Amino acid sequence: MSTFSFHANKAVTTGEGGSASTNDAELAATMRLLVNHGMTPEEPYVHRILGRKFRMTNLVAAVGVGQVQRWDDLVAARLRVSERYRELLPDACSGPACAPWARRSCWLHTIRVPRRTAVVDRLRGAGIDARPIWPALDRQPVLAHVSGNFPVAHAIAGAAMWLPTYGQLRDDKIQYIAEHVTAAVTDVGPGEALSHA
Template sequence: MIKMPFIPVSQPFIGERAKELVNECLDTGWISSQGTYVGLFEREFAKYVGASFAISVTSGTAALHLALMALEVGPGDEVIVPDLTFAATANAVLLCGARPVLCAVESATWTMDLRDCESLISPKTKAIIPVHLYGNPVDMNALLKLAESREIAIIEDCAESLGATLNEEHMGTFGTVGCYSFFANKLLSTGEGGMLTTNDAQLADRIRVLRDHGMSPEKRYWHEFAGLNYRMTNIQAAIGVAQLELLDEFTSLRTHQELLYKDLLSGVEGIIFKKEVDGAKPVNWLMSLRLVSTDESKNIKTLHQWLRENNVDSRPFFFPLHEQPPYFDNREALKSTNILSQSGLSLPTFIGLKDEQIEQICQLITRFMTTNI
């Protein structure tokens, strides 16, 4: 039997249009943050998601950090963060000197448990960061009801959910600020990079100043605040402009991939997919599933190894934050996250992945689950 070529979990797509715009940047010499593509990318991105303002930055982590800084989150404040997320969500809180308070995650949706979230709100709670994990929207309408009566800011972590909607409104436009990542494995990629969105003009201005060393836009080299250099380059923005032109096509293709995976695996006992809240339209950032089997030999670790042996890459879910040293928390309600984390796996999902490859991957998973390997 001939092994099929290695299939990675993700693979960035650049395209000829992006190369054209990058070459234009190189030809004109405008390669730093002063070029015209930065502003164009911000305007077109804001239009795409339906936000009043968009501010480009160096990464999704920088977006979260700036959002917290602009909202004056600092020592003595608490920010509620889901227990199952990439560490950047909690790290941004710690970098502001505030305390991340870990919230339980629902086993069905894989997103923030709003009942637990409500129980964690205290007089010190300055913000809540819902994460639309693996492209699945949080029930933002319910969360906003919790926050608005208490005047708590909502910072949406949309690193994995660009293009996802709830009642036809884009994620990142419900809260006070939306934060996006353009890392290489995201639906839209600039290599590294990120974006903030908001409908608050004063907040947008403050974010821009903080992004540029805290320097006054009216008086050069005069600093109103202690800021940072989180500016996106013109080259990155040029790639972003080109990718934004294709984003609907990317989203449609990834949706097709998810539906094909689900169709081929839906009858396999022990395979569970994420549940969507009413009115949600997720995006397929990474095709992810849970494996729940009474057979102890059928677990995520052995499935991951089986796929690897057959030249297919896969990725386990994030470790719960509460188990990791910087965020350790032994609260009983968080223990359920361990079960979710240990049963989750992400499969290959990228532009260029062929239907035949998805069929081969699903055949391998079906064989693993239904026979003695």
């Protein structure tokens, strides 16, 4: 099964929501039940399983279809922003690997910085919507029962942050953000060099 988020900050958006796809007929039937209160069209108001109301409206679907038709342009616009960050932040590493059969895309440009909280605070003080990435999954209360040692996940979750990455971000704004990232990293003190995650 593949899942897709259509949240407002995604390249293809319907404002909120998402979709799932599968080539497994049984799984597809279960998903259809789940999104429609556990009912089938053949037996309305008979709940075969405990479902929810996850149906997408036709209006929202039309917005999504319009976005999908612009896929190449939307992805290219975000890649332009990401590549510009790489140019303006020259101490960055080469970036994420991409399989030979795949094409790179960018949701949010991610960097790792020393003393991330201080860097994020400095950027927000300059009017830049920088955000720390999510905590490692085993640090989420719902997964508190998971045991194990995940040093890489913890290191990334503690140092990585997102920079504004929407397709219409103007070059002068990207320049402004990059300058403030460099200044913030310099000012907060010693640590690892800036790198793109």
